[in-house]
Amino acid sequence: MSNRIVQLSSALGFDPPQLGEENDEHWRWRLYQEALRNPAVRPILRDVLKEEQDVSVLIGVVLRAVELCSMDDRASWLDLASERGESAAVVQRIGDLEIIDHLLAGGDAPDLAELSTWSRWLQGRVTEVTERREVLQMLASGSNYKKVRSRAALRLRQLGEV
Structure with a gap:
């Protein structure tokens, strides 16, 4: 079991994962979604995601993260996807968010x-x-x-x- 998963679950007040539970993508998805709601644990989440084996889960979490974080922090989330050669969807989403930011600023x-x-x-x-x-x-x-x-x-x- 990954120490980072245990650290993240503990930081969120979750019970430690049961044997094999960390291998369940549905369990990890719930953990990651809760972590996204808590900016204080996002650095731990980024560390956990570096070890995420399911690329679909990784990209889903990163796409949501770039929506929630500041413009300045988006690049660090993009890096996680880029390390796996999966950056296209994240680049698209960041571009979309920049258009929204522009419109909301009165552009x-x-x-x-x-x-x-x-x-x-x-x-x-x-x-x-x-x-x-x-x-x-x-x-x-x-x-x-x-x-x-x-x-x-x-x-x-x-x-x-x-």
């Missing part, structure tokens, strides 16, 4: 051509986090994804615009 709204290059995840997330009507109108009418168009239209109605 220029995208045009339709730019919108068409946005990932489904980015379009969906923007419908959740922005109150900018011009962006929501563009998503409601110009997204390639029906669910995004519906969510954007709903957000416009919630904001008082039909």
